[in-house]
Each structure stands twice: as structure tokens, then as C-alpha cells.
Amino acid sequence: MLSINRLAYKLVEELLSEPELYRIEVSKLPCGSTVIDTGLEAPGGYAAGLMVTRIAMGGAGEAHLSYADYGGLKLPTVVVSTDHPAIALFGAQLAGWRIKAGDYTADASGPGRALALKPKKVYQKIEYKDEADVAVLLLETDRRPTDEAARFIAEKCGVDPRDLYLLLTSTTSIAGMVQISGRVVETGLFRLDVLGLDLKKVEYGVGYAPIMPVHGDWGKAMGRAEDALTYGGVTHFIVDEEEEILKELAEKAPSSTSKEYGKPSYEIYKAVNFDFTQIDPALFAPAVVGLTSLRTGATYIAGEVNPEIIKRSIAT
Numbered sequence: 001m002l003s004i005n006r007l008a009y010k011l012v013e014e015l016l017s018e019p020e021l022y023r024i025e026v027s028k029l030p031c032g033s034t035v036i037d038t039g040l041e042a043p044g045g046y047a048a049g050l051m052v053t054r055i056a057m058g059g060a061g062e063a064h065l066s067y068a069d070y071g072g073l074k075l076p077t078v079v080v081s082t083d084h085p086a087i088a089l090f091g092a093q094l095a096g097w098r099i100k101a102g103d104y105t106a107d108a109s110g111p112g113r114a115l116a117l118k119p120k121k122v123y124q125k126i127e128y129k130d131e132a133d134v135a136v137l138l139l140e141t142d143r144r145p146t147d148e149a150a151r152f153i154a155e156k157c158g159v160d161p162r163d164l165y166l167l168l169t170s171t172t173s174i175a176g177m178v179q180i181s182g183r184v185v186e187t188g189l190f191r192l193d194v195l196g197l198d199l200k201k202v203e204y205g206v207g208y209a210p211i212m213p214v215h216g217d218w219g220k221a222m223g224r225a226e227d228a229l230t231y232g233g234v235t236h237f238i239v240d241e242e243e244e245i246l247k248e249l250a251e252k253a254p255s256s257t258s259k260e261y262g263k264p265s266y267e268i269y270k271a272v273n274f275d276f277t278q279i280d281p282a283l284f285a286p287a288v289v290g291l292t293s294l295r296t297g298a299t300y301i302a303g304e305v306n307p308e309i310i311k312r313s314i315a316t
Contacts, residue, residue: 002084004058004092004111005132011055012036012136012165015048022048032162033150039173040144046076046211049178052167053080056138056179058092058111060084063182068210070232071307073314075210078181085205085237086126087114089186090193095140096122101149105141108153110167112137116156126199134163138179141168142218171221177211180225181233184209184286188235191253191285197239203294207235207286213314219274220316223266226284227313230255230265231306233286243298246291253289254303258282264313 015036019026025042027035038044038052046065053063061082068077082088097108097118108118114130117123135157139145145153145166154161169176185207193199210232212224233255239246255261258280260268265283272278290301 001131002060002087003130003132004060004087004114005130005134005136007059008055008111008136009134009165011051011059015051022051024048029145029150030147031151031154032160033154033164033166035144036165036167037144038167038175039170040142040168044173044175046174046178049175049182050078052138052169052175052179053078053182055136055167056093056110056182057082057088058114060088060092066208068208070210070305070310073307073311075212077208077210078178079208080182080185081206082185083204085185085189085202086199087128089189089205090122090126090199091128093183093186094122094190099139099149099153101152102146104143104146104149106139106145107141108137108139110136110138112153112157115158118156133159134165135159136165136167138167138169140171142170144168171225172214172216172218174214177214177221177225181209181211181228184229184233185235187229187233187284188237188253188286188289191289192237192249194281195249195252197241197249201240202237203240204238205235207233209233210310219269220266223264223269223316224313226265227310229286230283231287231309231313234288234305235286236290236292238292238294240294243293243296246293246298247300250289250291250300250302253285255283255285255287256303258285262309264309264316266313266316
């Protein structure tokens with residue numbers, strides 16, 4: 001069976017072999033776990049962000065840098081694809097594990113989740129569990145992990161702390177913005193899951209989203225990052241499903257179906273004091289969702305990119 005931790009570790013080895021090239025900082029915790037800073041204190045960059053995106057998908061997806069025009073606004077763009085959507089996106093890239101160890105907290109994504117089975121219902125749904133003697137996780141945080149946190153994570157993953165690799169990323173860094181835009185296909189799959197699609201029927205996924213300019217304010221940076229997906233994200237999936245079902249799903253999937261659609265995310269977040277539970281879940285979806293039936297080739301595409309909101313977001 002595909003081991004996403006072993007695949008991701010190969011990419012981690014590449015990062016570790018060229019820290020100056022990727023502009024990262026590598027350190028060891030007392031327990032022996034390796035910490036790879038891609039944007040907290042280290043400068044990081046586009047190359048690091050692309051590697052982080054691929055690692056977050058457990059090495060079972062690709063990420064490339066491109067450029068695209070959004071209503072006259074030209075922005076760097078990340079293009080993502082995977083031939084293993086359920087495993088790469090839900091089994092790895094989904095930020096499904098809230099780490100709490102002592103006074104340390106972080107949102108964790110990456111293949112290490114498939115060892116700890118966090119959350120368990122996800123792995124029951126996609127019928128997958130990894131087996132590996134190495135664990136790789138991406139932590140979205142503003143603090144370096146403590147030794148206690150690393151030991152806690154290693155125990156949950158069932159590996160020796162010396163075989164645990166923790167990549168740190170921040171929304172206020174270039175690498176952080178790249179890897180969030182690199183979640184565009186995962187965002188689309190998440191929305192389709194909410195709408196009831198059997199994820200095991202999704203054979204292929206591809207998409208792209210703009211990489212927004214960085215901002216030093218966390219709230220504004222997060223708003224820009226979400227706008228890249230909500231108003232600029234384009235996705236397409238090839239699914240082993242009947243035409244009628246895919247047609248209905250495509251119509252319901254894009255972010256434009258949300259009652260809160262039409263304003264920059266920062267304005268929406270600020271209005272609810274960044275309590276995301278008060279926001280219509282339908283907003284957390286790509287701008288465009290395309291579905292093709294593997295059985296017949298019938299294709300349904302709904303939604304559209306909204307350049308005006310992207311421009312307003314950058315001006316915020």
C-alpha cells in the first residue's frame with residue numbers, strides 16, 4: 001500500500017540537503033525530532049512553499065509555480081494535481097489535527113496524521129491507514145514546538161521522536177501563502193465531501209489558485225490567503241460517478257453559493273471576531289468546481305473567478 005509518510009520523507013531529505021537553497025532553518029529538539037522552519041524566523045520562499053505543499057500531500061501530489069491573469073491583475077499562481085485525491089488531500093493535506101501539548105498548540109496537516117489517525121472518521125471514510133517508521137507533519141503556528149509537543153506527536157504517530165520531522169509555516173510568510181493556495185484542490189474535495197460525494201470515487205484532482213502578496217498582519221494575511229481560494233481558486237475532478245449526481249454537485253459546490261459570498265474574507269472574519277464557526281461553511285470552497293464523469297466523459301463546470309474581490313483583498 002502507498003505510504004505517504006515514506007514518500008514525504010524523500011522530499012524532506014531533499015529539503016534538508018539544501019537548506020541554503022530553500023532558505024530554511026533546521027534544528028533539533030532535545031528528544032531528537034527535527035524542526036524545519038520555512039517561514040517563522042527563516043525567510044523561506046516560493047521554492048520552499050512548493051516543497052511544503054508537496055510534503056503536505058504526502059508526496060502523492062505535484063505543485064508547480066505559474067503565472068495567471070485575474071481581470072488584468074497578474075499574479076504568481078500555484079498549480080496542484082494528484083492521482084490519489086482521497087489519500088493525498090484528505091489523508092494528508094487536510095488540517096485535521098489540533099495539537100495541544102502543555103501550553104503549545106498548532107494546527108497540523110500532513111501525512112503524519114495517517115499514522116495517528118487524526119481524525120479517525122476521515123480514515124474510516126477513505127479506508128486508509130499508513131504504516132511507516134517515520135512521521136512528517138506540517139504545523140501552522142507562530143511558535144516553535146516544544147520538546148513536550150514533539151514527544152506527544154511522536155507517541156501518537158507511533159514513531160521514535162528521532163524519526164519525527166516537523167515543518168513550520170506561517171501565513172505571514174511567502175512559503176505560507178504558497179502552501180495555502182496549494183490547498184485549492186483539497187478545499188474543493190472538502191466541499192464535495194460535505195455535499196455527500198463518496199471520496200473513494202474521486203480518481204483525479206487538479207486546480208490552481210493565485211498566490212497573494214504577503215502581509216505582516218496575521219488577520220489580513222489569512223483573509224488574502226482565503227480569498228485566493230474562495231474567489232480565485234479553480235478545481236477539476238474526474239469521478240467514477242453518474243452524470244446526474246455530478247451535475248447536481250457541481251451546481252452546489254462553488255463558493256458563490258454561499259450567502260456570505262461577495263466580500264473580502266478579512267471583512268467577513270472581522271465582523272465575527274474571527275470566529276469561523278459563525279461563517280457559512282459554503283464559503284469555504286473554490287471559486288470554480290468542475291466535475292467529469294469517468295464513466296461517460298460528461299463534464300459539468302460551475303462558478304467563476306472573481307477578479308474584483310481579489311483586487312479589493314490586495315488593497316485591504
